[in-house]
Amino acid sequence: STPTIAVIGGDGIGPEVTREAVKALTAVAGGDAFSFVDYDLGAERWKRTGEVMPDSVLAELDGADAILFGAVGAAPGDTTMPSGILERGLILRIRFAFDHYVNLRPSRLYSGVPTPLASSVTDRGEIDFVVVREGTEGLYCGNGGVVRTGTVHEIATEVSVNTAFGVERVVRDAFERATRRRNKVTLVHKHNVLVNAGRLWSRVFDEVAADYPQVQTDYLHVDAATIFLATDPARFDVVVTDNLFGDILTDLAAAVTGGIGLAASGNVNPARTHPSMFEPVHGSAPDIAGQQKADPTAAILSAALLLEHLGRQAEAARVTEAVTADIESRTAAPRTTTEIGDAIATRIAGA
Amino acid sequence: STPTIAVIGGDGIGPEVTREAVKALTAVAGGDAFSFVDYDLGAERWKRTGEVMPDSVLAELDGADAILFGAVGAAPGDTTMPSGILERGLILRIRFAFDHYVNLRPSRLYSGVPTPLASSVTDRGEIDFVVVREGTEGLYCGNGGVVRTGTVHEIATEVSVNTAFGVERVVRDAFERATRRRNKVTLVHKHNVLVNAGRLWSRVFDEVAADYPQVQTDYLHVDAATIFLATDPARFDVVVTDNLFGDILTDLAAAVTGGIGLAASGNVNPARTHPSMFEPVHGSAPDIAGQQKADPTAAILSAALLLEHLGRQAEAARVTEAVTADIESRTAAPRTTTEIGDAIATRIAGA
Ligand SMILES: CC(C)[C@H](C(=O)O)[C@@H](O)C(=O)O
Numbered sequence A, B: 001s002t003p004t005i006a007v008i009g010g011d012g013i014g015p016e017v018t019r020e021a022v023k024a025l026t027a028v029a030g031g032d033a034f035s036f037v038d039y040d041l042g043a044e045r046w047k048r049t050g051e052v053m054p055d056s057v058l059a060e061l062d063g064a065d066a067i068l069f070g071a072v073g074a075a076p077g078d079t080t081m082p083s084g085i086l087e088r089g090l091i092l093r094i095r096f097a098f099d100h101y102v103n104l105r106p107s108r109l110y111s112g113v114p115t116p117l118a119s120s121v122t123d124r125g126e127i128d129f130v131v132v133r134e135g136t137e138g139l140y141c142g143n144g145g146v147v148r149t150g151t152v153h154e155i156a157t158e159v160s161v162n163t164a165f166g167v168e169r170v171v172r173d174a175f176e177r178a179t180r181r182r183n184k185v186t187l188v189h190k191h192n193v194l195v196n197a198g199r200l201w202s203r204v205f206d207e208v209a210a211d212y213p214q215v216q217t218d219y220l221h222v223d224a225a226t227i228f229l230a231t232d233p234a235r236f237d238v239v240v241t242d243n244l245f246g247d248i249l250t251d252l253a254a255a256v257t258g259g260i261g262l263a264a265s266g267n268v269n270p271a272r273t274h275p276s277m278f279e280p281v282h283g284s285a286p287d288i289a290g291q292q293k294a295d296p297t298a299a300i301l302s303a304a305l306l307l308e309h310l311g312r313q314a315e316a317a318r319v320t321e322a323v324t325a326d327i328e329s330r331t332a333a334p335r336t337t338t339e340i341g342d343a344i345a346t347r348i349a350g351a
């Protein structure tokens, strides 16, 4: 039967870039390969209806084979929407409800792509790594609280929750991936300060590593990891880290490899008990929304990750190759969102 | 009476670089200006005696006018020392006991200094900003715990504690500093996910901002802040943020402005109820310890921050100017730690 892909375009540039990702999927697999179902979610819906994610919609999404997500966020200057409503009510709701414990974020510096790094850094070696960010624990749990809210005596807490179960499964995923890459895993944490969580992550990391004697291991404090991302990103192959450190490191990783316009991600449930979700790392960029200025490449590469997850490796490779060819043939001439999407779709069809 | 400066050289390159900082202080203020008292603390002492920081030593340090700190850390490959022992027992013990709520970390890209950033980035403007990192709260409190330690059911938590009292005083310090600089303060947090702490930080930030109408304000999520540090660091003037975000951002800030060999810091108690502590951002770098390979510049710039804190602005300026002149006249020829320290001391004396 035809796999169903739930499409959440969202707000801002989300719908524009998602349209091009759907175009790429259609180009590679044919017009009837997937059944795409659009979902109207995001700031606009919240403003209209007060709803972020009705339970019935979540249940419907759960029936899809995969989710393609654009971006969500309020319009610029809109102060009616409390911070976190969409993030926690929608993105994180899906990640947690569908147990997306592997938040996969590949980074690769394509040749010819402008990077903020000096050539003394980019000349050190090929930059091609993947961050395996834990997606269902840590500071993202929403644990914590507030007392004496709004007073000079206010105390606000945030609790990072880490379990052996949760750490083990994501660390094992990272090692598995490393065996299909360059056999190196770097654990990033801050175990000299966060000793409770740090000891757990280190212990589990060492235990899993023992099962992969061919994989070289490495540890960096998160602060030191940011230094290496700026000075020697070629040293990384697979990085495994917690939810918040992964959030921070992957934006920096995207920046040094040509910007979040190119950074794809997968919120993956490797056990396949729920659908996985694929989304560009960038946000809704409301300032350029509707102007055909957004680069759909990150969304299209996210669609390639979706294909891979569905076991359609050959199609995934064709999309990735078309994107690579498009990126490497870029000139200074500006192109619209649709033009980039069309060019990639044409390459896919021609391949 | 002669101010007392407690000197904690520590381990690895700590003593080497601290020696040059003391040399600079002596050069600028004369041999009798300060009474330096050495403290033997760090991994070596712990190995010898099992002591990290006896209460009596902490009490003695409390009597000093300021503390000059090098770095602490175990020798490479030393696995006898549990992670966090020195960090929490010594550095963080002092920061918390002496209420160092302003962790001050200036970043400046000196002309001619090698940076990992492309000239397309460094050409955007002068890079000169300061991160005001909260130093007594957040995830550094040591709150949290472990249950079912060492089992497959282990749960480890870390609690970030944020108080209106603690946030207000550091945010106010940041605004005060901005009025003496370029009148811009950027709050960095992650209030879309860490909504409890985020709301508190945002509320207090807005309240304090209302007292400084001449200061321009800005907000960035921590992940986005790393992007701007890599792509447009010239946009920053004063950045205020919590303890962990500040830790991460300042290592990256150091990396993009020429490396942690140049990054100074002050752990400041502006209320002066206890001595403040000044330390290079870098660690003990045991791999190059004792080889005269370390750059003492960060330690010397930390000494300049110490002078400023003690109200000796003219001397602080002379040290900073000597360091600037030294940095800007560097050639590719390698110099030893002592040679760099001597060159700077000579410039100070000649000024
Ligand atoms: C929007 C936000 C909740 C999200 C996160 O923090 O995970 C985003 O920054 C990301 O990296 O996907």
Ligand SMILES: CC(C)[C@H](C(=O)O)[C@@H](O)C(=O)O
Binding pocket: A192, A193, A223, B087, B088, B091, B092, B247, B281
């Ligand atoms: C050594 C460690 C405890 C410390 C910190 O995390 O604050 C260091 O990284 C720093 O930035 O001063």
